[in-house]
Amino acid sequence: MAANVNKISVIGGTDSCYNITENSVTVKPDEEVTFGVVEWSDATAEEALNQQLYWFLRVVPTAIDSRRPGRTFGYTMKKKLCGPYSYVIEASTSDILRADSISDKIYVNGYTKPLIKKSEWRAEPEGSDIRKTPIKYGNKVYLWLDTEGLNGGTVSIEIYSRQLGYDQLIGGKQNIRVVNGEALYFIGNTNEWMAKVSSWRDQQEFYIQVKDGGGNLVFDEHDDDVHARYLRIDKEMARNVAEPSTNITPTKIYQPEVNAERFEPCKFEEIQITIPVVKDGKTTTDAIPVFKDGQILENPSTTTEDITRSVLFDFNDASINPAAEDIVNNVLGFLLDNRGTQITMKGYACAIGSIEINQELSQGRSDAVKDFFVQGGLEAGRIISLGLGELNAESPDDISRKNDPEYVNSRRVDISFSFAGHGANPVVFETIAPSSDKMITLDTIKLDTTDCYREDDKHENKIMIKSPDARKFEGSGASLQFPIQSTLSAANPGPIQYIWPKWNLIKVGTAERKMDSAAVYKVHIHSCRYYSDKNDAAILLKAYPDIKWNFQLSFNFSHAAAYTHANLPEYSRSNPMDNNVQTIRREMRQAQSRATASGIESRRMQNSPEMLSKFGLKLDAKWNEDKQNVEISTEFAEKLRTVINAMVKYKEMADKVKDTLGGRAKGMASRPPFMFEVKAPALNANIEWFLEQGKAPHQTKVATVGVLKFKAAPLIGASFTLDLLAIASRMHPAIRAMIAGADVVLGLANGGMTFEAKFYGELTFDFQALKINSLSGIEGGVLDLGAKMGIEVTAEIHFAVTYEYRIMEVKLELRAEAKADAHFAAKVKVDADDKGLYAEPEVGFSGLIFTFKAEATVGGFKRYVEFGNKEEPFLKPEPLKTDKIYIL
Numbered sequence: 001m002a003a004n005v006n007k008i009s010v011i012g013g014t015d016s017c018y019n020i021t022e023n024s025v026t027v028k029p030d031e032e033v034t035f036g037v038v039e040w041s042d043a044t045a046e047e048a049l050n051q052q053l054y055w056f057l058r059v060v061p062t063a064i065d066s067r068r069p070g071r072t073f074g075y076t077m078k079k080k081l082c083g084p085y086s087y088v089i090e091a092s093t094s095d096i097l098r099a100d101s102i103s104d105k106i107y108v109n110g111y112t113k114p115l116i117k118k119s120e121w122r123a124e125p126e127g128s129d130i131r132k133t134p135i136k137y138g139n140k141v142y143l144w145l146d147t148e149g150l151n152g153g154t155v156s157i158e159i160y161s162r163q164l165g166y167d168q169l170i171g172g173k174q175n176i177r178v179v180n181g182e183a184l185y186f187i188g189n190t191n192e193w194m195a196k197v198s199s200w201r202d203q204q205e206f207y208i209q210v211k212d213g214g215g216n217l218v219f220d221e222h223d224d225d226v227h228a229r230y231l232r233i234d235k236e237m238a239r240n241v242a243e244p245s246t247n248i249t250p251t252k253i254y255q256p257e258v259n260a261e262r263f264e265p266c267k268f269e270e271i272q273i274t275i276p277v278v279k280d281g282k283t284t285t286d287a288i289p290v291f292k293d294g295q296i297l298e299n300p301s302t303t304t305e306d307i308t309r310s311v312l313f314d315f316n317d318a319s320i321n322p323a324a325e326d327i328v329n330n331v332l333g334f335l336l337d338n339r340g341t342q343i344t345m346k347g348y349a350c351a352i353g354s355i356e357i358n359q360e361l362s363q364g365r366s367d368a369v370k371d372f373f374v375q376g377g378l379e380a381g382r383i384i385s386l387g388l389g390e391l392n393a394e395s396p397d398d399i400s401r402k403n404d405p406e407y408v409n410s411r412r413v414d415i416s417f418s419f420a421g422h423g424a425n426p427v428v429f430e431t432i433a434p435s436s437d438k439m440i441t442l443d444t445i446k447l448d449t450t451d452c453y454r455e456d457d458k459h460e461n462k463i464m465i466k467s468p469d470a471r472k473f474e475g476s477g478a479s480l481q482f483p484i485q486s487t488l489s490a491a492n493p494g495p496i497q498y499i500w501p502k503w504n505l506i507k508v509g510t511a512e513r514k515m516d517s518a519a520v521y522k523v524h525i526h527s528c529r530y531y532s533d534k535n536d537a538a539i540l541l542k543a544y545p546d547i548k549w550n551f552q553l554s555f556n557f558s559h560a561a562a563y564t565h566a567n568l569p570e571y572s573r574s575n576p577m578d579n580n581v582q583t584i585r586r587e588m589r590q591a592q593s594r595a596t597a598s599g600i601e602s603r604r605m606q607n608s609p610e611m612l613s614k615f616g617l618k619l620d621a622k623w624n625e626d627k628q629n630v631e632i633s634t635e636f637a638e639k640l641r642t643v644i645n646a647m648v649k650y651k652e653m654a655d656k657v658k659d660t661l662g663g664r665a666k667g668m669a670s671r672p673p674f675m676f677e678v679k680a681p682a683l684n685a686n687i688e689w690f691l692e693q694g695k696a697p698h699q700t701k702v703a704t705v706g707v708l709k710f711k712a713a714p715l716i717g718a719s720f721t722l723d724l725l726a727i728a729s730r731m732h733p734a735i736r737a738m739i740a741g742a743d744v745v746l747g748l749a750n751g752g753m754t755f756e757a758k759f760y761g762e763l764t765f766d767f768q769a770l771k772i773n774s775l776s777g778i779e780g781g782v783l784d785l786g787a788k789m790g791i792e793v794t795a796e797i798h799f800a801v802t803y804e805y806r807i808m809e810v811k812l813e814l815r816a817e818a819k820a821d822a823h824f825a826a827k828v829k830v831d832a833d834d835k836g837l838y839a840e841p842e843v844g845f846s847g848l849i850f851t852f853k854a855e856a857t858v859g860g861f862k863r864y865v866e867f868g869n870k871e872e873p874f875l876k877p878e879p880l881k882t883d884k885i886y887i888l
Contacts, residue, residue, distance in 0.1 A: 004040065004041045004093065005037050005040065005041075005053075005091045005092065005093065005104055006037075006039040006040055006041040006104060007037070007038050007039035007104050008035055008036065008037050008038065008089070008090075008091050008104050008105070008106055009035070009036070009038045009106065010025055010033055010034070010035060011034055011035065011036035011038065011072065012033070012034030012036075012072070012074075013031065013032055013033040013034050014033075016028045016031035016032065016033050017033060018111055023104075023105070023106055023107060024086070024106065024107040024108070024109075025106060025107070025108050026108075026109055026110065026111055027075075027077050027108060027109075027110045027111075028110070028111070028112075029077055029078060029079040029082050029110050029111075029112045029148075030076060030077075030078065030079065031076065032074050032075065032076045033074070033075055033076070033108075034072050034073070034074050034075075035055070035072065035073045035074075035075065035089055035091075035106065036071065036072045036073070037053065037091055051093060052069065052093065053069065053070060053071060053091055053092070053093065054067055054068070054069050054091070054092050054093070054094065055067070055068045055069075055070060055073035055089065055090070055091055056088075056089070056090045056091075056092065057073075057075070057087055057088070057089055058087065058088040058089075058090060073089060073091070075089065075108065077108070077110035078181075079110075079112045079115075079148040079149065079181075080117070080146070080147065080148050080151065080180065080181025080182075081110060081151050081180065081181060082109070082110035082111055082112040082148065082149045082151060083109070083110070083111075083114075083149055083150045083151035083152045083153050083178065083181075084109065084151070084152045084153045084213075085109060085151050085152020085153070086107040086108060086109040086152075087107070087108050087109070088105050088106070088107055088108075089105065089106050089108055090104070090105045090106075091104070109152075111149065112148055112149040113148070113149055114147070114148065114149040114150050114212050114216075114218050115147065115148040115149060115218065115219065115220065115221065116145060116146075116147055116210055116218050116219070116220045116227050117146045117147060117148055117220070117221070118145070118146040119143070119144070119145050119146070119208070119227040119228040120143075120144045120228065121141055121142070121143060121144075121228055121231045122141065122142040122143075122144055123135075123139075123140075123141065123142070124142065125142055125144075125184060125186075127142070130231075131228075131229075131230060131231060131232065133232075134203060134232040134233060134234045135190075135231070135232070135233055135234070135238075136233065136234050136236045136237065136238035137190050137191050137193060137194040137233055137234075137235075137236065137237050137238060138190060138191040138237050138238035138239040139190060139233075139238050139239075140186070140187070140188050140190070141187050141190060141231065142184060142185065142186055142187070143157065143183075143184070143185045143187060143208065143228060144182070144183070144184050144185075145178075145182065145183040145184075145210065145227075146181065146182055147178055147181050147182070147183065147218075148181060150178045150181070150212060150218070151178055151179070151180065151181050152178065152179075153178055153212065153213050154174075154175045154176055154177055154178065154213050155176050155178060155183060155210050155211060155212055155213070155218065156172065156173060156174040156175065156176065156210070156211045156215075157172055157173050157176065157185065157208045157209070157210055157211075158171075158172040158208060158209045158211075159171050159172060159193075159206060159207075159208050160206065160207055160208070160209065161193070161196070161197050161204055161205070161206055162204070162205040162206065162207065162230060163198070168196070168197065168198065170193050170196050170197070170206065171189075171192075171193070171196075173185060190233065191237060191238075191239065193206075193233070194235075194237065201235070202234065202235045203232055203233065203234050203235065204232070204233050204235065205229070205230035205231070205232055205233075206230060206231040206232075206233065207226050207227065207228055207229040207230055207231070208226075208227050208228045209225055209226065209227065210225075210227060266448065266449045266450075266459055266527045266528035266529060267446070267447075267448060267527045267528065267529035267530065268444045268445065268446055268447040268448070268478075268525060268527050268529070268530065269292070269293050269445050269446045270289060270291060270292045270293065270444070270445035270446070271289075271290045271291040271292075271427070271442065271443070271444050271445070271525065271538065271539065272287040272288060272289050272290065272442070272443045272445065273287070273288050273290050273429060273431075273440060273441070273442050273443075273539075273541075274286070274287045274288070274440065274441040274442075274443070275288070275431055275438075275440045275693070276438075276439070276440075277693065278625075287443065288429075288699050288700065290427050290429050290539060290700055291427050291530075291538065291539065306416065306417075306418050306515070306516075307416070307417055307418070307468060307520065308414050308415065308416045308504075308515055309327060309331050309414075309415045309468060309469070309487075310412045310413070310414050310415070311323075311324035311327045311328060311369065311412060311413050311415070312324060312408065312409070312411060312412045313365050313411045313412060313413070314411070315350075315352075315402050315411065316353070316361070318361055318364035318365045318367075318368050319368060320368055320369065320372060325372075327469075328369055328372050328373070328415070329376075329471075330467065330468055330469055330470055330471060331373075331415055331468045332372070332373055332376045332377075332378065333466075333468075333471070333472060335373070335378055335417065335468070336376070336377055336378065342382055342384070342417065342418070343373070343378070343382055343383045343384070343415065343416070343417045344383075344384045344386070344415075344416045344417070345366040345367075345369050345370055345383065345384065345385045345386060345413055345414070345415060345416075346366065346386050346388055346413065346414045346416070347361075347362040347363055347364070347365040347366030347367075347369075347385075347386065347387045347388065347412075347413045348362050348365075348388055348389070348390070348391040348410055348411065348412055348413070348414075349361045349362045349365075349389060349390055349391070349410065349411060350390065350391065350392060350395075350402070350406075350407040350408075350410040350411050351390050351392050351393055351394075351395045351396070351397055351407070351410070352397055352398065352399055352401075352402055352407065353397070355389065355390065355393075358389055358390045359387060359389040360387070361387075362387035362388055362389050362390075363385070363386075363387025364387070365387070365411075365412075365413050366385045366386055366387050366413050367385050367387075368413075369385075369413050369415065370383045370385040390410070391409075391410035391412075392406050392407065392410045395407070403493075404493075405492075405493040405494030405496075406494075408493055409494075409497075426522070426523075426536070426537045426538055426539055426540045427538065427539045427540070427700070428539075428540045428542065428700070429539055429540070429541050429542070429700045430518070430541075430542045430544065430694075430700065430701050430702040431484070431541065431542070431543055431544070431693060431702065432486075432543070432544050432545070432546045432691050432692070432693060432702060433484045433485050433486045433519065433543035433544070433545070433546060434485060434486065434546050434623070434624045434625045434627075435485055435486060435488055435489055435490035435492075435545070435623060435624035435628065436485060436490060436624060436625075436627075437483035437484070437485055438483060438484055438485060439481055439482070439483055440481070440482065440483075440484055441479065441480070441481045442463060442479065442480050442481075442482070442523065442539075443478060443479045444463065444478040444479070444525055445478070446478075447461055447477075447478040447525070447527070448461070448527075449461050449526075449527055449528075457534070459526050459527050459528060459532075459534075460476075460526075461476060461477055461478065462474060462475065462476055462477075463475055463477075463478075463479075463480040463523065463524070463525055464523075464524040465480070465482050465521055465522070465523055465524070466521070466522045466524065466537075467519065467520055467521040467522065468520060469485075469487060469519040469520065469521075470483070470484070470485070470519070470521070484519065484521060484541070484543045485519065485543065486517075486518075486519055486543050486544060486545035486546065487504065487517060487518070487519045487545065488517070488545035488547060488623055488624075490623075490624045490627070490628050492628075493630075494630055495545075495547060495621060495623065495630065498517060498545055498547050498621075498623075499549065500689075500704075501517065501544060501545055501547050501549075501689070501690060501691045501704065502516070502517055502518075502544060502691065502702070502704055503515060503516070503517055504516070504517035516542075517544055517545060518542035518543055518544045519542070519543040520540065520541070520542055521540075521541040521542075521543065522537035522539075522540060522541075523537055523538055523539035523540075523541055524537050524538060525538040525539075526538070542702075544691050544702050545623060545691075546623055546624070546625065546690075546691070547621055547622070547623035547690065547691075548621065548622050548623070548626075548688065548689075548690040549619070549620075549621050549688065549689050549690065550618075550619070550620050550621075550622075550686070550687070550688050551617075551618070551619050551686070551687045551688075552616070552617070552618040552619075552684070552685070552686050552687075553616065553617055553618075553684070553685045553686075554616040554682075554683065554684045554685075555616075555681075555682075555683040555684075556616075556680065556681075556682050556683070618631065619631070673722075673723040673726045674720065674721060674722050674723070675720075675721040676718070676719070676720050676721075677718065677719050677721075678717070678718045679714055679716070679717035679718060679719070679762065681712055681714065681715055681716065682712065682713060682714065683710075683711075683712050684710070684711045684712075684713075685708075685709070685710045685711075686708075686709040686710075687706065687707070687708055687709075688706065688707040689704065689705065689706045689707070690704075690705055691703065691704060691705070692705045692773070694775045694776070695775075695776065698775040698776065701775055703773045703774045703775040703776070704773075704774040705771060705772070705773050705774070706771070706772045707769055707770070707771050707772075708767070708769075708770045708772070709767065709768060709769055709770075710765070710766075710767040711764075711765065711766045711767070712764060712765040712766075713764045713765075713766070714762040714763060714764055715762075715763045715764055715765045716762065716763050717760070717761065717762030717763070718760070718761060718762075719758055719759065719760040719761075720758070720759045720760075721756055721757070721758040721759075722756060722757050722758075722759075723754075723755075723756050724755045724756055724757055724793075725739055725753070725754070725755045725756075728755075746797070746799050749799035749800065749801045750799060750800045750801065751797070751798045751799025751800060752797075752798065752799075753795075753796060753797040753798075754794070754795070754796045755793075755794075755795045755796075756793075756794055757791060757792070757793045757794075758791070758792045758793075758794070759790075759791050760788075760789070760790060760791075760792065760823075761787070761788060761789040761790075762787070762788050763785075763786070763787050764784075764785070764786040764787075764788075765783075765784075765785060765786075766783070766784040766785075766786070767782075767783050767784075768782045768783075768784065769782070782829060782830070782831045783829070783830035783831070784827055784828070784829055784830075785827065785828045785830070786825065786826070786827045786828075787825070787826045787827075788823055788824070788825045788826075789823060789824050790821065790822055790823020790824065790846070791821070791822060791823070792819065792820070792821045793819070793820045793821075794817065794818070794819045794820075795817070795818045795819075796815075796816070796817045796818075797814070797815075797816050798813075798814060798815040798816070799813070799814055800812070800813040800814075801813075810858065810859050811857065811858075811859065812857070812858055813856070813857040814854070814855070814856050814857075815854070815855050816852075816853070816854040816855075817852070817853045817854075818850075818851070818852045819850070819851050819852075820848060820849070820850050821846070821848075821849045821851075822845075822846055822847065822848050822849065823845075823846045824843070824844070824845055824846075825843070825844050825845075825846065826841070826842070826843045826844075827841070827842045827843075828840070828841050828842075829841075829842070830887075835886060836886050836887070837886065837887045838884040838885060838886045838887060839884070839885045839887055840881070840882070840883075840884050840885070841881075841882050841885070842879050842880065842881045842882075843879065843880045844877075844879035844880065845875075845876065845877055846873060846876060847873030847874055847875045847876025847877075848869075848873055848874040848875055848876075849868070849869060849870055849873045850868050850869050850874070851866070851867075851868030851869075851870060852865075852866065852867055852868060853865070853866045854866075
């Protein structure tokens with residue numbers, strides 16, 4: 001015969017009890033008390049000793065807080081759980097709590113001195129303390145109390161205005177519940193306080209006093225009866241509207257014990273969704289907690305969502321093709337499960353053909369979808385079928401364009417309907433999906449419906465997915481893997497309706513409102529504890545398209561902003577050398593043409609500046625895990641007068657520098673030859689926008705992310721080149737003669753030599769990756785301002801001769817170049833950290849960089865040599881970096 005429990009009582013820790021009666025005990029806080037079975041029925045001593053026991057800690061009347069197996073049950077009550085509220089301890093020989101297995105119980109409560117441990121004014125129920133930040137009259141506030149010794153009882157509060165000499169009672173509230181040692185009170189009438197305050201100060205301070213259920217003041221740990229000091233309110237009205245002040249302490253009136261196993265028949269505790277994410281070539285599969293132990297039930301909400309699904313038709317055809325049939329089948333299945341929804345069909349045709357024929361065609365397409373639904377079981381009275389004729393009526397009636405995206409997208413039927421998306425407070429989970437199947441895993445933690453309390457239609461250990469965009473999925477057990485995909489088709493020829501990825505702009509160019517672009521999946525998980533009604537989904541999963549947009553813009557001039565040269569020898573093929581100067585042969589035609597082009601551009605800029613500037617525009621999109629892409633790019637002259645006018649001003653300044661420097665040099669024959677060039681700005685901007693899974697605490701949401709990059713390299717720049725051979729020839733007649741002799745010899749060998757120095761400098765602007773996230777705000781973004789000044793010395797020699805060797809002709813050719821470069825560079829990095837906005841300067845010297853290149857050809861044999869110290873320059877020091885300089 002099985003043993004049954006007849007009597008339980010305290011068997012250990014009696015010194016930790018204030019009072020023990022036959023069926024109740026009052027315990028001291030933070031001290032363990034042990035309970036055991038002191039009397040059995042229908043059992044010998046040996047049978048009782050071997051009987052398996054289960055202990056239950058229960059919140060009156062039915063909710064089970066914990067279950068533990070064992071011969072005894074040890075329990076320690078925390079101070080914040082002490083108070084009038086009583087918990088129930090029961091023992092059973094069954095691991096499931098049933099009335100026929102329980103014959104005794106004992107009520108337990110605790111006592112400690114009532115105390116206010118902490119008090120806060122908040123702007124939100126779960127927010128932080130706002131006492132350091134003044135509010136205005138009319139702002140809503142929440143009063144939060146953390147207590148000891150008051151659990152399960154009520155308190156009253158009195159609100160006082162701090163005054164000089166005496167404090168003024170403003171208002172109060174009685175019977176505020178204390179649950180789990182905490183109380184939360186919403187105050188929506190602070191606008192009424194303004195008239196009650198007699199102070200003339202610009203800012204008023206408020207505090208509270210607390211009384212227990214017996215009317216006694218409750219103190220804090222320092223024996224102070226003033227709490228929540230001080231709420232500061234500026235003497236200004238934010239809004240003159242009052243809302244009823246209410247006690248919003250959570251109705252959940254117990255807190256599970258640490259390390260105690262939660263137990264309740266027919267329940268689940270947590271839902272997790274695992275979605276594979278590929279980043280930098282690596283796939284991560286972190287589980288995202290979506291629902292945890294009922295927290296969503298504490299904030300119910302209900303909304304209605306509008307859904308529109310589109311099906312495309314073949315040219316001049318009103319029959320449903322196989323691709324369209326898959327879509328309407330999915331929608332039909334969803335609508336059959338959502339009775340009462342009104343459905344509207346809107347049929348369209350493209351602009352090819354007569355208006356009358358296209359009107360009939362659009363109506364025929366709409367009626368075809370309606371007939372499909374009616375034959376599938378939908379009531380015809382729920383469906384409105386409209387043919388609206390040509391969608392792109394402004395486009396040409398051109399049969400050759402029938403496969404253009406705007407014509408393809410116009411041959412369609414839009415199916416619109418509504419459903420209650422949050423009727424039973426489903427958790428909304430947003431994610432990103434490709435156009436093809438992406439497998440995700442849904443896990444329900446501790447799903448157990450084996451002891452469902454329902455008589456009929458009992459809950460099952462099952463997960464079911466319903467969607468208007470896919471077939472139904474279901475599986476037994478606590479885990480289900482199923483595919484999701486977005487509403488953006490891989491075959492979409494031009495997804496411009498997804499230009500803002502969270503919207504599907506179905507009616508481009510009309511006044512119709514923006515539509516949500518997500519594919520909707522309703523996840524059904526049901527138990528007696530949560531989501532008992534099988535018609536209500538537990539999770540509303542929204543899969544947005546993984547489309548990524550990139551817009552690039554570049555602006556450049558066709559030629560240098562300004563260019564001049566002076567004192568160069570006149571060039572002609574018959575007389576390549578100037579007899580008076582006797583200097584080297586130069587590439588005169590190139591220098592002269594550059595000056596000519598710059599001068600012509602300078603004149604044209606004043607008359608038609610858009611013609612000599614280049615705007616490069618590129619817009620491209622990638623989706624379906626970057627497998628599909630479309631690109632819209634062009635390079636054209638654009639009449640952006642605001643930008644161009646700024647460039648004209650820049651060019652005018654450059655020309656003034658050129659004219660001043662060039663005119664002075666040209667007027668002095670003794671001056672050395674030179675070339676001067678002002679570089680035109682080169683501007684590049686890049687904008688990317690896409691959707692991204694949010695990070696904690698927004699991991700169940702999808703963020704719209706924009707990334708901005710801007711670069712000007714150079715923003716402004718100039719170079720000044722001197723002919724060192726010409727300068728040397730003016731130093732001494734002997735040097736001049738040597739240079740002239742060498743040049744004559746090289747000239748006879750169809751060659752020449754150059755030796756010049758170029759002084760250069762430029763400013764650059766580089767704004768790197770400013771990331772704007774709709775959930776977390778602005779991230780990153782680094783500004784680099786750079787400056788560079790240096791000198792480059794280049795020597796070059798080349799010749800090519802042909803001679804006869806025995807009976808063959810041999811060509812000997814040599815081209816060699818030696819270059820030395822050294823420059824100073826300065827950079828200022830502007831960034832921000834948790835301390836504020838800062839600048840971080842850096843100065844460096846490149847060291848001496850030497851390179852040599854030579855190419856020799858003898859007959860049919862060629863040899864190329866190159867060496868230098870670019871990787872390890874001479875005399876290069878470490879860059880000089882300073883500490884961060886905080887600007888803001």
